[in-house]
Amino acid sequence: MADKPKTSKAAMRRQKLEEATDMLRCLSFGPRQSNNTAIYSFLACLEMKPENTWQEACNPSMGITPIIEFIKRHYGVKYAPNTRETIRDEAIKHFVEAGLLVRNPNCPTRPTNSGKTCYQIEPSALRLIHRYGTPDWPLGLTEYLSSRERVIKELQRKREFSRIPVCLPSGEMASISPGGQNPLIKQIIEEFCPRFSPGGIIVYIGDAENKFLHLQADYLKQLCVVSLHQPKCRTW
Template sequence: MNGADRVAEARTLLTSLGFDAERSNERSALILLVLLGVTPQAPWSSARNPRLRTVEIMEHIRAQYGVDYKPNTRETVRRRTLHQFAEVMLIEQNPDDPGRPVNSPKWCYQVTDRALAVIRAYGTPDFDNELTEYLADLPGLSQRYAAARELERIPVTTLNGTALTLSPGGQNVLIKQIVEDFGAYFLPGGQVFYLGDADAKWSVWEQGALAGLGVTVDVHGKMPDVIVYMPDRNWLVLMEAASSHGPVDAKRHGELQTLFAGSTAGLVYVSCFPSRAEMRKYLHEIAWETEVWCADDPTHLIHFNGERFLGPYQ
């Protein structure tokens, strides 16, 4: 069997498992195949479930199927396929170390044993029965998974003392540090107008308050991760959690200026990193006239030039 035929089979399998068009496209099929260790010549009964990092998944796709995904598509692989596979327990994230930091290079994925048993029967007379039982069990499996994720949620206390929780995925550990640590040291009296969550984009969204400052948010626009309003200074502090998406570079600076063009409050741009070691990877990209904060040294800021320090520019 050639690679194209195997990919076509994988796409049909994903559709049978209930995935939508994007999670049944060629990219998603290739991701599933390498997570199962199934090559074009290997039968489905030989499927296994090695633990693989995103970069390893892309390398195996290249080596086994001749499809070369560029490094800048890594985020698409994660956000448009792997995250959805994990949500329905087709795969697990970090089964060897569930508490692994989001920015760890060891972050990995593995097909669940329950899903593997079904997939090994694909193409045999037993598959339909196996699939029916699996899909019948899935709501219960998903409920247990959701309950476990709820227990793992990250508690956050906002600047005014409001308690909320964030999902355990993505960069929410850093977002908690931004709100609680950066906020305490540099934004006393501030009001959280927006707080993103890896699972829920609009975890906190004070739409009316932003509108009162002349900001009409385009829901399709790429929001900063945290927005805090400083009423005593009339500042909107726009903070990016740069652990996975990078800092406020020149391009992002321009995007934010456009998104908040109507603001009657001054705009302050802050790139937030988990550590100075992580910041060094992006040092050459950080835009001038912005600020940098590192969670491992929370009482200090790094100022990138300009006549102001932690303030808006006209």
């Protein structure tokens, strides 16, 4: 009996890309969120080599640089080191917002812009991915989609729990992301300002997660200062 012809590396890569694209579409990611960059990043976060089955997918914690290296090593696509922001904005950010990826699961208080920031496939999503291509996939997909909103809310709750509360001079409360210089910002607003600039107004607060956390645009106009403009919200 003749041996079956071996599938070429290129063919296996194409098949994985097609399957990953189909999976992301099934998970309600639109064309912009399932572009090539997103697909390769998705495969890297699962450590899915072209020859692997979906049942072999795993969820290691990976930073942007290891993701780039994995894509180059196993799919032959090179991303320059200065494209890290592109991968973060065009792929990773959407996956985090949708609850597919968890940011810094080993250290929720790590600053967003830390060089140690890493991402991990959310456990219930990994269980679903293991069912891709099996008779259990349709039911698993339905169950996952029906519970995804709950998963997203739970991840958001955990992120909010780690945020730093800040009391503004007006008595209004704000919260800033943990880590980095933000504990110092809290001290400046709550301790330095009342002592050395009593009656002052906090005009602007921004951090790595939200550039427009607090903005007194009308007050800036009164001072004839060109106001900052908030970017349009993205949808995934």
